Amino acid sequence: GDSVTQMEGPVTLSEEAFLTINCTYTATGYPSLFWYVQYPGEGLQLLLKATKADDKGSNKGFEATYRKETTSFHLEKGSVQVSDSAVYFCALSGASGGYNKLIFGAGTRLAVHP
């Protein structure tokens, strides 16, 4: 079945460091790919999305490129801030589960220190 695999956390970085969180997927068809972020005590929020191969999603300095050839959607940010500390979830929809469902990875906790 469809699945999403992302790197285990926690990821601990100093402020202004470069961030990469790896995400790979297994899916039939042509899924759409997403990154969600969950700040402490809050619900998941859509951070960015890409709906077809080679699309780049971006928001708040974060970027991810939909790479069909490597089935990946790695999240990057050039300079992280303390306020970026959160749990990040990679997700897909539109594969065998249909467009009504989201399939999530396990989440990666990011801790940024001053």
Next chain:
Amino acid sequence: GAVVSQHPSWVICKSGTSVKIECRSLDFQATTMFWYRQFPKQSLMLMATSNEGSKATYEQGVEKDKFLINHASLTLSTLTVTSAHPEDSSFYICSARASAARAYEQYFGPGTRLTVT
């Protein structure tokens, strides 16, 4: 943005009792609500999808008689864990979606941590 609340945020109950979790969309009408379950260090697993006024659609392997879902209004859905056992201890998350919205246009609640002793 749209806000979804869950109540309670944390609950402890004794084995064999039932517990109800509420999910509310505070500033929009949620035609569809989703219930997820998350185990430590694991993905959010979709349990069921409910449309207002209809019976919920449960994912394969989810016991519908154990996890009762009611979506009686456009702003409220409830999940009742009946005859809870320690293995039901988990983090339960709901999300809500307005009509005609796409799958990713879901707004998530902050989650409810259930501990069954």
